[in-house]
Amino acid sequence: xxxxxxxxxxxxxxxxxxxxxxxxxxxxxxxxxxxxxxxxxxxxxxxxxxxxxxxxxxxxxxxxxxxxxxxxxxxxxxxxxxxxxxxxxxxxxxxxxxxxxxxxxxxxxxxxxxxxxxxxxxxxxxxxxxxxxxxxxxxxxxxxxxxxxxxxxxxxxxxxxxxxxxxxxxxxxxxxxxxxxxxxxxxxxxxxxxxxxxxxxxxxxxxxxxxxxxxxxxxxxxxxxxxxxxxxxxxxxxxxxxxxxxxxxxxxxxxxxxxxxxxxxxxxxxxxxxxxxxxxxxxxxxxxxxxx
Amino acid sequence: xxxxxxxxxxxxxxxxxxxxxxxxxxxxxxxxxxxxxxxxxxxxxxxxxxxxxxxxxxxxxxxxxxxxxxxxxxxxxxxxxxxxxxxxxxxxxxxxxxxxxxxxxxxxxxxxxxxxxxxxxxxxxxxxxxxxxxxxxxxxxxxx
Numbered sequence: 001x002x003x004x005x006x007x008x009x010x011x012x013x014x015x016x017x018x019x020x021x022x023x024x025x026x027x028x029x030x031x032x033x034x035x036x037x038x039x040x041x042x043x044x045x046x047x048x049x050x051x052x053x054x055x056x057x058x059x060x061x062x063x064x065x066x067x068x069x070x071x072x073x074x075x076x077x078x079x080x081x082x083x084x085x086x087x088x089x090x091x092x093x094x095x096x097x098x099x100x101x102x103x104x105x106x107x108x109x110x111x112x113x114x115x116x117x118x119x120x121x122x123x124x125x126x127x128x129x130x131x132x133x134x135x136x137x138x139x140x141x142x143x144x145x146x147x148x149x150x151x152x153x154x155x156x157x158x159x160x161x162x163x164x165x166x167x168x169x170x171x172x173x174x175x176x177x178x179x180x181x182x183x184x185x186x187x188x189x190x191x192x193x194x195x196x197x198x199x200x201x202x203x204x205x206x207x208x209x210x211x212x213x214x215x216x217x218x219x220x221x222x223x224x225x226x227x228x229x230x231x232x233x234x235x236x237x238x239x240x241x242x243x244x245x246x247x248x249x250x251x252x253x254x255x256x257x258x259x260x261x262x263x264x265x266x267x268x269x270x271x272x273x274x275x276x277x278x279x280x281x282x283x284x285x286x287x288x289x290x291x292x
Numbered sequence: 293x294x295x296x297x298x299x300x301x302x303x304x305x306x307x308x309x310x311x312x313x314x315x316x317x318x319x320x321x322x323x324x325x326x327x328x329x330x331x332x333x334x335x336x337x338x339x340x341x342x343x344x345x346x347x348x349x350x351x352x353x354x355x356x357x358x359x360x361x362x363x364x365x366x367x368x369x370x371x372x373x374x375x376x377x378x379x380x381x382x383x384x385x386x387x388x389x390x391x392x393x394x395x396x397x398x399x400x401x402x403x404x405x406x407x408x409x410x411x412x413x414x415x416x417x418x419x420x421x422x423x424x425x426x427x428x429x430x431x432x433x434x435x436x
Contacts, residue, residue, distance in 0.1 A: 041305040048301050049371055052362060056334065208364070211321040211335035220336050221360055224373075228303060 004274065007267045011260060018256035024087065025249035028242045032180065035239040039177055039232070046232040049225045055208075056218045057195050066163060067222055068192050075114050077136050077167040078102060079158070079190070080128075081174035081233060082121035083241040084143045089248035091175060091183065091241055092123040098185050099124075099173050116167065120154070120234070136161070143238050151231035159226060162191045174233045175240035181247050183240040190229060193222070294328055298344065300354075300370040307375045308344065308352070315368055316343040317361055332364045339411075339418045341426070342370070353378040353426040355419045374415070378426045381419050390416035 002010075057068065080099050082092045099117070106113050116136040119125040125138045137157055142150045161167050170191040175183040210217060295311035316325040318340030326333075342354040357374035393413035397406065 038304075042303060044306050045301045045303045045371065048299075048369060052334075052360065052369070052371060055362065207332060209331055209333040209335075211319055211333065214334075216320075217334055217336050217360060221371075224371075231303070 002266075002270075004267065004270050007263055007270060011263045011267065014256050014259050014263065018253055018260070021249045021252040021256065025246055025253060028246040028249060032239065032242040032246060035235065035242050036177065036180075039235040039239045042228075042232050042235050046228045049221065049228050053193060053218070053221060053225050054195060056214060056221070057193075065218070068195055070192055071168045073111075073113055073168045075116060075167050076106065076169045076171065077116040077118050077158075077161070079118045079120060079154075079170065079172045079174075080124045081172070081237045082119075082123040082127075083237070084122040084141055086123065087248060088241055088245035089251075091244040091248075092121075092127075094183075094185055095173060095175060096124065096127055098187065102171070102173070102187065118154075118158070121237070136166070142234070143241065146234060146238055148231060151227055151234055155223070155227045155230045158191070158230075159223065167191075172229075172233055174237045175244075177236045177239035177243060180243045183244055188233075190226065193225075294366070296326065296328060296366050296368050298368045298370070300342070300372055300375060302372050302375050307354075307372070307377075310346075313345040313347060315345070315370075316341070317370065318342070318356065319361070326361075326363050326368060328366060330363050330366075334360065334362050336360050337370070337372070339414050341418075341422055342372075342375070353422060355381060355422045357415045357418075376419070378422055379428075381423050381427075383420060383423050386416045386419040386423075390420065 057065075078099055080095060082095050086092065103115050106115050117124070117128050117133050118136045119128055119138040119140070121143065122140040125135070125140050128135055137154075139150060139154055158167075158170055162170060169189065172186070172188045172190050174186055174188075176186045178184050208214075295313060296315065298308060298310060298312050298315055299306065300308040314325055314327045316323060317335075318338045319335045320338055321335070323340070324335075337356060337359045339358050340356060342356045344352045344354070346352065355376050355378065356370075356372050359370060359372035359375075361371075362369045390413060393409050393416060396409040397413065400406075
């Protein structure tokens with residue numbers, strides 16, 4: 001049986017934890033508003049530029065353009081975007097689980113495809129480091145102050161390694177920000193740029209005038225497209241993380257409140273029992289004297 | 293005459309979305325204007341001025357930092373790298389950026405990205421030029 005003092009110190013401990021989780025929730029909520037705004041602002045550009053690209057693709061590109069040609073896949077890289085820090089519920093775990101699922105699909109296909117990982121966020125870096133994966137590249141500690149330059153660096157590295165043949169395929173796995181309480185895990189192909197041929201067959205392509213030329217426009221736009229996509233997924237993941245953190249911390253605060261209530265009840269019962277016991281002792285003592 | 297549907301998007305937000313009579317853009321092969329029923333065209337854009345004629349008595353001026361335009365079926369989509377309306381350009385900031393870029397180009401410190409510095413200089417000069425030319429004299433610069 002716990003003594004009164006034990007229970008009291010536990011209550012104190014839980015209370016201070018509750019204060020911390022409450023503060024963390026507030027911080028996440030404050031940051032979330034800005035993160036949400038920037039992701040919503042970045043989405044239209046990313047979407048429009050990818051539409052633009054699909055309008056530009058021609059029959060010739062499909063067999064010749066290095067960014068579009070489907071090479072025989074020997075090396076595939078998974079860009080795995082997690083948070084830098086924990087305490088955000090199942091946010092990181094879900095991503096890592098999905099990545100593992102992708103790896104096992106790869107292995108099961110039996111084509112001898114080598115899977116590489118490109119870690120964004122400290123959590124995924126630590127995870128794969130521990131499991132001794134070959135880490136093709138990483139960007140950690142970037143979410144506390146997210147900068148466009150980071151997206152540029154990541155994109156440049158990926159493009160370089162894609163063009164020199166280190167990777168034949170680039171897949172992104174990240175959390176998409178759906179709402180404050182909802183994240184969606186997205187697995188998306190970045191390179192080669194996915195082109196849906198069906199669309200082109202259905203609607204007759206418009207006869208565009210190209211200035212200066214189709215190829216020039218494509219070459220101008222493609223790096224921008226990739227950068228915009230990477231920048232968007234960083235923002236998505238950041239907003240989703242803050243949302244997950246807010247929910248997790250809110251739950252923790254509620255749980256702490258319930259725990260305090262139960263502990264307080266036990267404390268009161270214990271105290272009452274002690275008092276009753278003491279009175280009983282005094283009364284029985286007095287009675288013993290009387291009869292004696 | 294019907295209107296064009298114009299949408300201008302930059303990486304940080306949708307800057308303009310609405311209907312207008314015409315739009316003039318700084319194309320790589322020369323400036324051009326898009327009116328109703330313009331032939332489908334795709335073009336890259338240079339640093340320069342984008343002019344939108346909303347109707348006969350309202351015209352908007354923007355400083356653009358390069359990008360692309362797609363015109364198809366009277367829908368105009370401009371993807372601009374940067375875009376500011378003339379009344380919201382911060383002239384002092386542009387002037388500072390210009391000085392900085394000039395210095396970088398002149399000093400030729402090894403490791404400086406010359407191309408980037410020249411690009412920055414061009415953009416800053418474009419902003420200043422557009423403010424001088426197109427800022428309505430009676431309007432108050434919203435940044436000041």
